[in-house]
Amino acid sequence: MYKGDEKIKNKIIIPVGVSVIVLSVTSVILSLFLMGIIRLPTAEEKSSKVLPDIIKLTDLGSATELEGNVTLVSVFANDSRYSWDFNDENDISARENIFSYTKTAADWICEQAQRYNKTLNISYAEDSKSDLYYETAFDEKCLDIEKSISKSALPEWKYIDSKIDNNAIKSKYKSDSVVYLIFINQKEEYGTVAFALSFYDRVLDYPYEICFLPYFFAENVISPSVIAHEILHTFGAPDLYGYDEYKMNYDTTVEYVDYCRKNHYNEIMHSTFDISEGVIKRVYDRITNDLTDITAYYIGWIDEPPAEVDEFALVHSQHEYYSRHKQDKD
Numbered sequence: 001m002y003k004g005d006e007k008i009k010n011k012i013i014i015p016v017g018v019s020v021i022v023l024s025v026t027s028v029i030l031s032l033f034l035m036g037i038i039r040l041p042t043a044e045e046k047s048s049k050v051l052p053d054i055i056k057l058t059d060l061g062s063a064t065e066l067e068g069n070v071t072l073v074s075v076f077a078n079d080s081r082y083s084w085d086f087n088d089e090n091d092i093s094a095r096e097n098i099f100s101y102t103k104t105a106a107d108w109i110c111e112q113a114q115r116y117n118k119t120l121n122i123s124y125a126e127d128s129k130s131d132l133y134y135e136t137a138f139d140e141k142c143l144d145i146e147k148s149i150s151k152s153a154l155p156e157w158k159y160i161d162s163k164i165d166n167n168a169i170k171s172k173y174k175s176d177s178v179v180y181l182i183f184i185n186q187k188e189e190y191g192t193v194a195f196a197l198s199f200y201d202r203v204l205d206y207p208y209e210i211c212f213l214p215y216f217f218a219e220n221v222i223s224p225s226v227i228a229h230e231i232l233h234t235f236g237a238p239d240l241y242g243y244d245e246y247k248m249n250y251d252t253t254v255e256y257v258d259y260c261r262k263n264h265y266n267e268i269m270h271s272t273f274d275i276s277e278g279v280i281k282r283v284y285d286r287i288t289n290d291l292t293d294i295t296a297y298y299i300g301w302i303d304e305p306p307a308e309v310d311e312f313a314l315v316h317s318q319h320e321y322y323s324r325h326k327q328d329k330d
């Protein structure tokens with residue numbers, strides 16, 4: 001073989017070899033893609049799991065700390081489908097029940113706060129003479145889960161802003177936070193479930209929170225645990241029983257929900273039913289669910305995220321940034 005041939009051979013072999021390697025690597029990557037083993041991150045996944053600066057440090061929406069003085073305002077509302085009749089004995093006793101369940105929920109949340117060394121006082125309407133008690137009527141359908149998904153409750157915001165002096169309530173009760181509990185006299189067994197507007201990833205332009213509470217749903221009358229569960233949402237607690245279908249629940253996944261079913265079965269954000277006697281039922285004179293570190297973290301009672309937060313790549317609690325910002329300012 002002549003030297004010239006050797007050169008020509010090298011000229012051919014090197015590019016061919018490189019091409020073969022490139023092609024094989026490409027085809028391996030391509031098949032991994034096709035098998036779904038590797039994939040490109042979506043635009044949402046590319047964006048960090050932490051919240052944008054503007055929300056971190058300015059308006060934290062509902063996530064003012066669940067500390068200090070919290071005021072619950074009870075609004076008994078008629079809407080296009082359901083109404084209250086306080087001349088009717090049944091509705092009078094339903095309202096009495098709601099006052100009592102609200103008290104049980106508030107007392108229970110305060111007990112939980114003590115366990116985490118937080119000072120918390122909750123004021124609420126104990127009867128219809130309270131200045132934290134209101135009645136109103138909306139033309140539209142109040143119980144619409146779409147409100148929770150779109151984080152918008154225009155008729156209710158408009159009503160509160162025009163008919164209730166929220167500032168006067170805040171100054172009288174020295175409230176750090178105000179939560180409106182809107183009770184609807186829904187009577188259908190399979191009607192809309194209770195829900196809250198939870199603003200953990202978006203600025204809330206209103207200085208108060210709202211929960212929508214049907215009197216009857218899922219075959220049962222509302223209970224203290226349901227009221228407590230919804231109030232906790234407004235301070236940042238995510239649901240632990242359903243994955244994040246609508247980008248409103250900290251990126252919880254099916255795997256995480258599965259983990260919660262095994263590890264947080266009795267957590268109040270996983271279940272509002274009583275299981276203490278081996279049967280699943282509602283209880284009305286107490287709350288038998290637990291409030292554990294995962295909820296404590298998302299409502300700002302502990303700063304360190306429990307290991308499961310990063311293990312399941314959940315969005316971190318906005319309270320982390322709130323505490324950090326407070327420290328920076330001190």
Ligand SMILES: [Zn+2]
Pocket residue numbers: 229230233238239
């Ligand atoms: Zn919930």
